Amino acid sequence: MYNQTVMDHFRNPRNVGVIEDADGVGEVGNPLCGDMMTIYLKIKDERIADIKFQTFGCGSAIAVSSMITEIAKGKSLADAKQLTNKDVAAALEGLPKNKLHCSNLGADALQLAIQNYEDQLAGVTRPEPIRKEKHEHSHGEKCYCPYCDIEIQENITFCDACQSSLEEEH
Amino acid sequence: MKVINLDHISAKPLLPEVKEVMIGAIEKDYHNPSSQHKTGEEAAAALQKAREAVADLLNCSTPKEIVFTSGGTESVNHAIKGVALANEDKGKHIVTSNIEHNAVMRSLRRLKSSGFTVTSLPVDSSGRVNPKDVAEAITKDTILVSVMHSNNETGTIQPIEEIAQITRQKKVIFHSDAVDSVGVVPLDVNKLGVDLLSFASNTFYGPAGVGGLFIRRGTRIFPLLEGGVQENNKRAGAENLIGIIGTGKAAGLALRDMDKRLMHLRALKEKLLTELPNSIDEYIVNTHPDYSLPNLLSISIKYIEGESVMLMLDDENIAISTRSACATGSLRASHVLLSLGLSHADAQGTLVISYGVDNSKEDFVAFLNALKNVVSTLRDISPLYQKAPKT
Numbered sequence: 001m002y003n004q005t006v007m008d009h010f011r012n013p014r015n016v017g018v019i020e021d022a023d024g025v026g027e028v029g030n031p032l033c034g035d036m037m038t039i040y041l042k043i044k045d046e047r048i049a050d051i052k053f054q055t056f057g058c059g060s061a062i063a064v065s066s067m068i069t070e071i072a073k074g075k076s077l078a079d080a081k082q083l084t085n086k087d088v089a090a091a092l093e094g095l096p097k098n099k100l101h102c103s104n105l106g107a108d109a110l111q112l113a114i115q116n117y118e119d120q121l122a123g124v125t126r127p128e129p130i131r132k133e134k135h136e137h138s139h140g141e142k143c144y145c146p147y148c149d150i151e152i153q154e155n156i157t158f159c160d161a162c163q164s165s166l167e168e169e170h
Numbered sequence: 171m172k173v174i175n176l177d178h179i180s181a182k183p184l185l186p187e188v189k190e191v192m193i194g195a196i197e198k199d200y201h202n203p204s205s206q207h208k209t210g211e212e213a214a215a216a217l218q219k220a221r222e223a224v225a226d227l228l229n230c231s232t233p234k235e236i237v238f239t240s241g242g243t244e245s246v247n248h249a250i251k252g253v254a255l256a257n258e259d260k261g262k263h264i265v266t267s268n269i270e271h272n273a274v275m276r277s278l279r280r281l282k283s284s285g286f287t288v289t290s291l292p293v294d295s296s297g298r299v300n301p302k303d304v305a306e307a308i309t310k311d312t313i314l315v316s317v318m319h320s321n322n323e324t325g326t327i328q329p330i331e332e333i334a335q336i337t338r339q340k341k342v343i344f345h346s347d348a349v350d351s352v353g354v355v356p357l358d359v360n361k362l363g364v365d366l367l368s369f370a371s372n373t374f375y376g377p378a379g380v381g382g383l384f385i386r387r388g389t390r391i392f393p394l395l396e397g398g399v400q401e402n403n404k405r406a407g408a409e410n411l412i413g414i415i416g417t418g419k420a421a422g423l424a425l426r427d428m429d430k431r432l433m434h435l436r437a438l439k440e441k442l443l444t445e446l447p448n449s450i451d452e453y454i455v456n457t458h459p460d461y462s463l464p465n466l467l468s469i470s471i472k473y474i475e476g477e478s479v480m481l482m483l484d485d486e487n488i489a490i491s492t493r494s495a496c497a498t499g500s501l502r503a504s505h506v507l508l509s510l511g512l513s514h515a516d517a518q519g520t521l522v523i524s525y526g527v528d529n530s531k532e533d534f535v536a537f538l539n540a541l542k543n544v545v546s547t548l549r550d551i552s553p554l555y556q557k558a559p560k561t
Contacts, residue, residue, distance in 0.1 A: 016551050057475050058475050062478060102496075
């Protein structure tokens, strides 16, 4: 199901843990599809000096968390802000199509952690972000199918590209 | 390296006697059972022998009540769509439960788009339907009740006899998806009182790709597959004779060894339930303590996700099944587990442990040791475990 790079990050995840006095914390959660992740940052001189993660999720979720923390560690905040789910999926040498949404988890959590750090500096508080199950939003306004990652219209109930139903079943 | 199969619900091995008889059938090059010449009749005799063995397993009044299919899914589709279409002049309402297999649910979904209505009944926290709810749901428009005998995700067995008493009295056709029960627990179609019963060969160690439908004489039902007149005009298509011969052998062995197997399986389940608390803590048992299959235990392990457990156990050469959203490929939590009242998060940590005649107590020792480490490792990574108040 998963290639060797993904399995390596799953079996030997890098940077697992908590930072008690973190400078920024980013938490994304979606129990509806079973993945939740928290990223902790320690910032020094506008660089990510240390980074740790905690994840409740499948093989992809853990591998993605491990990989994104490995990529982000040591990066300047400016560079880290450019990291997207596609970078993580590429670094992992690909994920199965129906697991691409897991890669969004890592990127979102990292960006939220950075935002949390900057908000604290600026004295800003934000409401908790709500993660939807139906579409996966990147940092922009577009919607993506949670299964095949193709761009879709808001509120559609069926993805033609991968033939998946996007509505809740009972 | 030998893999310990604790995922019997997905696939069981073929018994040596079944393999032998199927290899024999392959070598024999049976002709077509529908042909009238002597090699055709020889094939027909082999087909009949298999049919009789299955009929004996279910205690049918006549072997004619057994129709062979390509598996449990085809049987279910046949039962539901066949009854609906044959009886739609009488009514268009169907009653089912919230925890049926996808074969039932999707067949019903297809019928809904043709104007049929469906009432789906809730279950209690162990996954059991209340027969009173069935009685209340039946209207003069109801033509079919479909409630599974045992559930493949929880192992819980339904009160089929009580439900049949109700459907008999109200003269509604009753189908039960018994794919995971036939050949595992003793079933008598006349004691059960059902009109239709779906089953699958691999459940009793026969080849996958063969199953069947018990159709009580007099039941109004259309065929699913139309064409030739095979299976007494109920299911067209040249038969998978090699598979059916294997199925007949497996059915005979299941009947013969039923009590011995039950003893073995119950002993294994007992061991599992007794020693699980020594291996892990904070888990929920989903399987009903009394009304359940002897060869399945479903547990939901808190704070961790099922696919990661499955992958780590796979590294230890232990095959197991999970019902987490990621693992089922649908990215949605199992409708069965949610119907039991499990939270989404807890449902994600569900393991289905299913075993059979080829498993031993030593398999369970290895499994429990491995599970302890796996759960500990994953909980160390989990944000939910850190947050949980420690006692």
